[in-house]
Amino acid sequence: MGATMRMAVKEDIARHEETPLEDRYDLESTYQVLEEGAAKWPANTAVTFQLKGKPTDKAYDWTYAELLDITTRAANLFRSLGANETNSVALVLPNLPETLAAMFAAQTSGIVNPINPLLEPSQIASILRDSDAKIVVTLRGFPKTEIAQNVAEALKSTPAVDTLIEVDMRSYVSPPLSWLIPLIRPKVDTSHGKKILQWDEAIADQPGDKLTFTIPEGGRDRVAAYFHTGGTTGDPKLATHKIGGMLFIGHTVKEGVLTEGDVILCALPLFHCFGAYVMGLTCPMNGGRLILMTPAGFRGEGVIDNFWKLVERYKVNFFMSVPTALAALNQRKIDADVSSLTYTVCGSAPLPVELFKQFEQKTGIKILEGYGQTEATVVCSVNPPDGERKIGSVGFPLPYTRMKMLLIDDDGVCTGEAAEDEIGEICIIGPHVFPGYKDIPREKCFVKGPDGQEWLRSGDLGRVDPDGYFWITGRAKDLIIRGGHNIDPGMVEEVLTTHPKVALAAVIGQPDAYAGELPCAYLELNEGESVTAEELVAFAKENVPERAAQPVYAEVMDELPKTHVGKIFKPDLRRSAIRRVYGEALSKAGIKADIRCENDDKKGVIAIVTPADGANAEQVGAVLNNFAIAWKMG
Numbered sequence: 130m131g132a133t134m135r136m137a138v139k140e141d142i143a144r145h146e147e148t149p150l151e152d153r154y155d156l157e158s159t160y161q162v163l164e165e166g167a168a169k170w171p172a173n174t175a176v177t178f179q180l181k182g183k184p185t186d187k188a189y190d191w192t193y194a195e196l197l198d199i200t201t202r203a204a205n206l207f208r209s210l211g212a213n214e215t216n217s218v219a220l221v222l223p224n225l226p227e228t229l230a231a232m233f234a235a236q237t238s239g240i241v242n243p244i245n246p247l248l249e250p251s252q253i254a255s256i257l258r259d260s261d262a263k264i265v266v267t268l269r270g271f272p273k274t275e276i277a278q279n280v281a282e283a284l285k286s287t288p289a290v291d292t293l294i295e296v297d298m299r300s301y302v303s304p305p306l307s308w309l310i311p312l313i314r315p316k317v318d319t320s321h322g323k324k325i326l327q328w329d330e331a332i333a334d335q336p337g338d339k340l341t342f343t344i345p346e347g348g349r350d351r352v353a354a355y356f357h358t359g360g361t362t363g364d365p366k367l368a369t370h371k372i373g374g375m376l377f378i379g380h381t382v383k384e385g386v387l388t389e390g391d392v393i394l395c396a397l398p399l400f401h402c403f404g405a406y407v408m409g410l411t412c413p414m415n416g417g418r419l420i421l422m423t424p425a426g427f428r429g430e431g432v433i434d435n436f437w438k439l440v441e442r443y444k445v446n447f448f449m450s451v452p453t454a455l456a457a458l459n460q461r462k463i464d465a466d467v468s469s470l471t472y473t474v475c476g477s478a479p480l481p482v483e484l485f486k487q488f489e490q491k492t493g494i495k496i497l498e499g500y501g502q503t504e505a506t507v508v509c510s511v512n513p514p515d516g517e518r519k520i521g522s523v524g525f526p527l528p529y530t531r532m533k534m535l536l537i538d539d540d541g542v543c544t545g546e547a548a549e550d551e552i553g554e555i556c557i558i559g560p561h562v563f564p565g566y567k568d569i570p571r572e573k574c575f576v577k578g579p580d581g582q583e584w585l586r587s588g589d590l591g592r593v594d595p596d597g598y599f600w601i602t603g604r605a606k607d608l609i610i611r612g613g614h615n616i617d618p619g620m621v622e623e624v625l626t627t628h629p630k631v632a633l634a635a636v637i638g639q640p641d642a643y644a645g646e647l648p649c650a651y652l653e654l655n656e657g658e659s660v661t662a663e664e665l666v667a668f669a670k671e672n673v674p675e676r677a678a679q680p681v682y683a684e685v686m687d688e689l690p691k692t693h694v695g696k697i698f699k700p701d702l703r704r705s706a707i708r709r710v711y712g713e714a715l716s717k718a719g720i721k722a723d724i725r726c727e728n729d730d731k732k733g734v735i736a737i738v739t740p741a742d743g744a745n746a747e748q749v750g751a752v753l754n755n756f757a758i759a760w761k762m763g
Contacts, residue, residue: 136385136525137516139597145528150560156376157348159410160200160237160340166413167197175413176226177443178421180301182431184438184465189301191226193413198337199227203234205335205342207264210292214345216263217242217355219290220400221253221280223268223424227296227328228399229409231266236353236372237344243356243400249674250282252365257287259367259567260355266328269295270317272310277317284321293321296328298424349373355567356402358503358615367567370402374506374561378402379410381527386472386497386514391417391446394439396426396454402507403449403476420445427454434461441465451477452484452757453612455496456643459488470494472514476501477613481642483754485520498523500601504574504585506561510599522598530559534593535578537586543576547592552602552733555591556584590733602733607699609638609646609678616648616678624672625650625680628665630658633689635697636680639706642714642755649682651702653689660685682706704734707758711736718752720744729759739763 136142156162166175171194178189191199212218218235219242222228235241242260244253246267257265265284270277277295284290299310319325335341345351349372357365387393393412397404404426412419420443423429432439436458439445450458450473474497485496499511500523509532512524526532534553536544547553556576562585565571575583590603609616618636625634633653638646652665662683673679690701704726715722721741729735738749738760746762753760 136511136513138513139525141513141516142525142528150377150529154376154380156380158237158344158372159233159353159375160204160344162376162379162410162413163193163197163200163233166416167193169193170416173416174418176229176419176421178226178301179423179439180298182423182429182433182435182439184435184442187303189226196226196230196413199230199332200233200237201340202332202335202337203230204237204340206294206331207234207238208340208342209335211263212238212240214239214347214351215261216240216289217260218264218266219244219257219260219262221246221265221267221276222296222399223274223276224395224399224404224421224426225296225298225301225424226421227266229419229421232399232405232409236375237340238342239345240352241354242367243354243405245357245398245400246276246279248279250279251674253280253283254286256357256365256367257283257290262287262290264292264294265290265323266294266296269297269299269327270315271298272313272315275315278315281318281321284323290323292326293323294326294328294331300329347372349376352564354405356400356405356503366569368503368563369565369567370506370563374563375406375410377529377560378406378506378508379414382407382411382508383415385511385527386474387411387415387417387447389416391415392420392443392469393417394420394422394443394445394448396422396429396432397449397451398426402501402503406507407449407474417446418443427457433457436461437463437465437467440467440470444469446471448473450475450496451613452480453644455480455488456484459484459491463492467492467494472497474499474511476508477610480521481755481757482520483750500524500555500599502587502589504563504587505557505559506563508561509557509559509587512598517596519594519596519598522594522600524599525597526557526599527559527561530557530561532557532599533578533584534591535576535584537576541572541576543578543584546579549595550592552590552592554605555587555589555599555601557587558582558584607637609636609648611638611641611646611648611677612644614677616675618648621648621650621669621673621678621680625652625665625669627672628660628668630654630660631665632656633697635689635699635702637699637702637706639682639703640710640756640758645757647682648678648680649684649706650680651684651686651689651705653686700734707734707736711738711753711756711758711760714752714756715749718748720748720752722749723763725763734758736760737763 175193175196176191217240267280268276352369354370355367395408501508512518534547535556578584591601621636622634632655639649641647665683690698708724723739
């Protein structure tokens with residue numbers, strides 16, 4: 130069945146590594162991937178797009194030959210407009226076939242900078258400035274979306290950008306509705322003064338049979354992408370990605386998980402590494418068909434409700450997921466033939482044990498839990514497809530990748546390596562590890578290990594069990610992960626402390642059965658002041674720009690817990706949130722219980738539950754197994 134690197138036990142990885150990585154493939158650019166794909170499968174469908182998620186909606190196809198042609202034209206266009214290795218082409222686009230082509234084209238002509246199109250104008254502008262963007266590709270004004278308007282506002286404060294290229298989604302709308310688009314198209318402010326081009330017209334003037342320039346030098350060591358981290362709040366950092374890291378991820382997923390010609394359903398955004406590399410790059414490596422399911426992916430109209438019928442329509446073999454998507458799909462009846470599905474890889478946030486079990490039992494589809502981060506070009510480890518999958522673990526490191534649990538002190542100095550089952554910070558070395566953030570000193574994210582090598586600090590805490598499986602037990606960072614979206618609590622805290630009655634604010638993630646975590650706030654007021662928690666939640670809704678970052682709960686305390694040097698001690702607040710959320714969940718199920726939290730050597734924070742009414746572990750588990758934080762009976 131095609132794949133040549135199937136993992137069952139960690140010894141399989143060692144055997145695979147006996148062949149040097151440089152001998153595995155001779156690719157030096159992502160453009161070569163498209164060239165090879167077009168040479169092998171010119172008439173095969175490379176990309177399919179649906180505007181909405183009904184299983185009978187019209188589908189739009191690009192063949193491999195067409196994908197190469199459009200990418201070549203776009204790369205020539207970008208280069209003619211001044212794109213090179215010293216600036217970037219920013220893509221503020223939803224999931225469209227043009228997004229994929231523009232991504233390959235920008236990597237070919239210089240550097241691509243995909244940006245979350247749902248960010249606020251000020252955040253988009255900040256990323257454009259930080260990335261030295263010269264060209265921006267975005268949507269033309271279109272009903273029911275404000276992407277064009279937000280980009281236009283952002284461009285007013287980005288003097289280095291000189292060209293705006295607009296992609297019109299009207300081409301994906303059929304008559305008679307397409308006739309109405311010009312009449313209802315929203316007006317977009319053009320006072321930013323940038324040159325405006327239309328995508329279809331601009332690329333039509335460029336040759337599609339060959340590049341008119343030489344791809345920048347550097348091969349696999351060339352930085353060809355900036356991906357912003359976080360991005361739902363605050364000013365994101367720009368992770369620099371090399372061609373070699375991209376090719377490694379694509380090749381590894383192709384060899385280790387997929388079979389040639391697999392159909393991949395992409396409902397994760399292309400502005401994130403998961404969509405861009407694991408699906409967008411791997412598919413043309415593999416001769417497969419990439420299904421871009423609506424511009425908004427899982428959030429698109431009808432996608433979740435019709436997901437199983439869409440799988441049947443396209444005979445989907447593989448899709449990437451996050452816990453929130455699996456939770457939603459788990460609530461939908463399987464009303465179609467999904468026998469074509471083999472795996473879903475789930476990442477971005479902890480997956481509750483109960484959801485894992487229920488989903489596999491209901492669907493018969495294997496879940497491969499993995500671990501990664503933008504700084505490592507997305508994937509670092511995964512449970513073995515053909516071996517034991519330990520629920521809750523993130524499996525083995527990828528081939529040619531090393532992961533260790535290092536002990537790092539408060540000054541950022543490594544003091545040794547954690548023992549088996551001892552908690553340390555996950556640190557990584559591999560061909561996919563990024564060279565650093567743009568314009569941020571490298572030492573901010575790397576540490577010298579006991580072996581003298583530089584290791585990427587993940588900021589995540591974990592352990593390695595006796596079988597070599599890795600487990601995530603917590604985060605050294607304070608990021609809140611809500612349904613796969615990273616939220617910086619610092620920005621929310623800053624907003625809350627602008628309230629005239631608030632002295633101090635601490636924002637943490639409280640457990641949630643659906644989203645994994647939700648932001649909640651603990652506050653200390655100025656002396657003599659009084660304000661209700663409801664008023665503070667309302668204040669946050671009005672002033673925190675990203676809805677996902679707005680706290681769902683607030684609590685006023687006489688004094689926030691602090692360390693001996695006066696720093697707010699968030700572990701106490703997290704324990705308080707766990708006790709409250711777990712207590713409320715059990716109470717709704719008619720179970721009264723005393724809950725306390727302890728630190729467990731293997732699982733991090735764990736809830737100790739002592740029922741007051743004789744409830745047994747099975748009854749408690751029916752409630753608490755839906756959450757990611759571990760628990761046990763007291």
